Amino acid sequence: MVEFRGVSKTFDSTEALNDLTLEIRPGEFLTLLGPSGCGKTTTLRLLAGFEEPTSGEIWLAGRPVQGLPAYKRPVNTVFQHYALFPHMTVFDNVAFGLRMKRVPPAEIRRRVAEALELVRLGDLGGRRPHELSGGQQQRVALARALVMEPKVLLLDEPLGALDLQLRRAMQVELRQLQRKLGATFLYVTHDQEEALAMSDRIAVMRDGRVEQVGTPEEVYLRPATRFVAQFLGEANLLEGEGMATGHLRWGDYHLQVNRHLQPGRTTVALRPEQVQVRWPGSTAPPAPAENRVHGIVAERLFVGTGTRLMVEVAGRRLAALLPAGPGPDIGDQVELRFAAEHCVVVAP
Amino acid sequence: MSRRAGWAMLAPTVIWLVALVAAPLVLMLVYSFAARIAPDSPWPQGFTLTHYSRLLDPLYLRIFVRSVVQAGLATFFSLLLGYPLAYYIARSPLRRRGRLLLLVVIPFWTNFLVRTYALMVLMRAQGVINSALMAIGVIDDPLPLLYNEAAVQVGLVYTLLPLLVLPLYANLEKLDDRLLAAAQDLGASPFAAFWSVTWPLSRPGVLVGSMMVFISAFGMFLVPDLMGGARSMMIGNLIQNQFLQARNWPFGAAIALALTGLVLVVALIVQRAGRIDGGEVRR
Numbered sequence: 001m002v003e004f005r006g007v008s009k010t011f012d013s014t015e016a017l018n019d020l021t022l023e024i025r026p027g028e029f030l031t032l033l034g035p036s037g038c039g040k041t042t043t044l045r046l047l048a049g050f051e052e053p054t055s056g057e058i059w060l061a062g063r064p065v066q067g068l069p070a071y072k073r074p075v076n077t078v079f080q081h082y083a084l085f086p087h088m089t090v091f092d093n094v095a096f097g098l099r100m101k102r103v104p105p106a107e108i109r110r111r112v113a114e115a116l117e118l119v120r121l122g123d124l125g126g127r128r129p130h131e132l133s134g135g136q137q138q139r140v141a142l143a144r145a146l147v148m149e150p151k152v153l154l155l156d157e158p159l160g161a162l163d164l165q166l167r168r169a170m171q172v173e174l175r176q177l178q179r180k181l182g183a184t185f186l187y188v189t190h191d192q193e194e195a196l197a198m199s200d201r202i203a204v205m206r207d208g209r210v211e212q213v214g215t216p217e218e219v220y221l222r223p224a225t226r227f228v229a230q231f232l233g234e235a236n237l238l239e240g241e242g243m244a245t246g247h248l249r250w251g252d253y254h255l256q257v258n259r260h261l262q263p264g265r266t267t268v269a270l271r272p273e274q275v276q277v278r279w280p281g282s283t284a285p286p287a288p289a290e291n292r293v294h295g296i297v298a299e300r301l302f303v304g305t306g307t308r309l310m311v312e313v314a315g316r317r318l319a320a321l322l323p324a325g326p327g328p329d330i331g332d333q334v335e336l337r338f339a340a341e342h343c344v345v346v347a348p
Numbered sequence: 349m350s351r352r353a354g355w356a357m358l359a360p361t362v363i364w365l366v367a368l369v370a371a372p373l374v375l376m377l378v379y380s381f382a383a384r385i386a387p388d389s390p391w392p393q394g395f396t397l398t399h400y401s402r403l404l405d406p407l408y409l410r411i412f413v414r415s416v417v418q419a420g421l422a423t424f425f426s427l428l429l430g431y432p433l434a435y436y437i438a439r440s441p442l443r444r445r446g447r448l449l450l451l452v453v454i455p456f457w458t459n460f461l462v463r464t465y466a467l468m469v470l471m472r473a474q475g476v477i478n479s480a481l482m483a484i485g486v487i488d489d490p491l492p493l494l495y496n497e498a499a500v501q502v503g504l505v506y507t508l509l510p511l512l513v514l515p516l517y518a519n520l521e522k523l524d525d526r527l528l529a530a531a532q533d534l535g536a537s538p539f540a541a542f543w544s545v546t547w548p549l550s551r552p553g554v555l556v557g558s559m560m561v562f563i564s565a566f567g568m569f570l571v572p573d574l575m576g577g578a579r580s581m582m583i584g585n586l587i588q589n590q591f592l593q594a595r596n597w598p599f600g601a602a603i604a605l606a607l608t609g610l611v612l613v614v615a616l617i618v619q620r621a622g623r624i625d626g627g628e629v630r631r
Contacts, residue, residue, distance in 0.1 A: 049532075050532075069532070070529075070533055071532045071533070071536055071540075076533055076534065077529075077530070077533045079526055079529070079530055079533075083527050083530035085530070085531075086527075086549070087548045087549055096531070096536075097534035100535035100540060144534065145534075148534065
């Protein structure tokens with residue numbers, strides 16, 4: 001549906017986007033995820049036509065879109081702060097794009113009613129935006145863009161201004177809507193949880209480059225780089241020496257990892273929830289795991305779903321997530337076990 | 349803040365307004381019904397409505413109508429010139445905005461009379477414009493640029509333009525760029541985006557600015573006096589005439605009050621129009 005081919009964008013000598021190559025497939029929910037300033041919003045604005053690339057090409061539905069102004073591109077945007085027209089009713093807001101396209105009034109009425117129904121605002125067409133709650137305004141913005149039946153719907157942190165509970169509800173709603181319509185969504189967020197929950201694929205961005213593209217499972221379980229491992233969830237980064245035997249020398253330990261290692265400096269990512277903790281009083285039967293290290297509990301933090309432990313292992317620290325229930329105290333000797341398959345080699 | 353402290357803070361203003369606005373207005377009201385004013389006493393004598401009925405004389409009605417037309421035209425031309433200007437300044441980079449705004453305001457700080465005379469130096473028969481045109485041979489005889497209604501119009505627009513530009517700028521400057529982006533995203537060309545978003549949202553600014561120009565132009569006496577001809581008299585000149593030349597204070601007071609009344613009506617209409625459409629625009 002969309003292809004970015006080697007796209008770069010420079011603003012007054014600062015590079016916002018560096019040689020971006022990315023494909024968006026028809027009907028998929030693709031999320032651009034990254035910290036602020038990583039180039040994700042620039043990518044969106046390039047596709048919407050608010051910016052032109054410094055170099056490279058953008059193809060939309062089989063055609064290059066360079067030079068086409070925003071108002072001629074068959075994509076529509078849901079803006080971060082909704083950008084609803086304050087002087088128009090909800091109905092007129094949603095009808096705006098259709099009127100610009102000179103769609104006959106009867107068809108406008110029908111399509112606007114459908115769009116408002118779709119976002120469950122059927123009876124609020126006569127209201128002004130300032131009379132609506134944040135969540136409702138958000139839905140109007142969504143209806144206003146969807147009614148245009150865009151080739152790609154661009155969403156620029158659309159849930160950023162909502163409180164957590166409403167955010168969660170809207171995440172589910174957006175995802176259901178996207179599936180129901182079979183529409184192509186390009187979603188921008190810096191919220192990793194949101195990206196993991198909603199996307200078909202995630203493109204993790206950093207400093208104007210794509211670090212990794214993949215399904216939520218892939219980028220979470222198989223992060224390609226240190227940055228991806230740390231940006232999505234929490235990760236222990238074990239830095240050591242690759243050995244000829246295929247092990248990682250990490251302090252005094254020789255750890256088995258899931259991939260044959262090249263000799264030299266190597267970093268391995270390990271999720272805290274993949275680390276099993278054994279202490280003198282633990283009762284759970286030990287699961288088989290190739291790697292075992294020993295240490296002392298330095299910190300414990302109750303996090304609701306469990307307890308997060310910081311364990312000091314030979315002068316380094318490893319985080320482990322313990323399921324809710326009994327656990328060791330600070331200062332206790334513990335054994336940490338983790339499987340080779342959970343040790344993911346990442347690029348620096 | 350206690351109620352008493354509130355009154356204490358308001359007191360100077362209230363006294364000021366009562367002494368210098370309310371009292372003279374009441375005095376004018378009393379004068380406008382006076383049959384006579386004795387030369388040796390400030391107190392009016394008798395009661396009559398003749399001054400008001402005299403206003404309906406075609407001679408004075410014509411001056412009234414001319415004032416409305418002149419003020420209306422001045423408002424229209426100010427808007428025509430001032431909107432693009434205010435828009436341009438409001439869309440300029442922040443640093444340049446201050447400088448451009450200063451250029452709009454500087455004439456405002458200059459003495460009104462000096463500015464008007466300066467304009468006359470440009471426009472009179474041996475003025476800069478005529479001399480230049482004759483020198484390059486476009487015309488043989490000087491154009492009658494001064495002392496007619498067109499000259500009054502030029503003078504009015506020239507002096508009152510900042511009154512429109514400033515409130516309009518204040519409005520346009522607040523315009524959210526993202527709304528324009530949203531309009532373009534939904535298929536509106538820049539032209540369509542202007543008419544469907546910028547223009548309706550700037551209406552409060554347009555109304556306030558237009559009202560300022562209209563009211564100021566309506567009662568203006570200096571510009572028509574200096575730049576107008578024998579037949580460009582406006583209502584302000586009429587009032588001035590009655591007070592200073594004819595020495596008919598009661599009639600002058602009646603005209604002045606009629607002017608004030610008309611201005612109030614205009615202000616109310618504009619305010620209502622602004623409330624219906626612009627009032628809800630604020631977020």
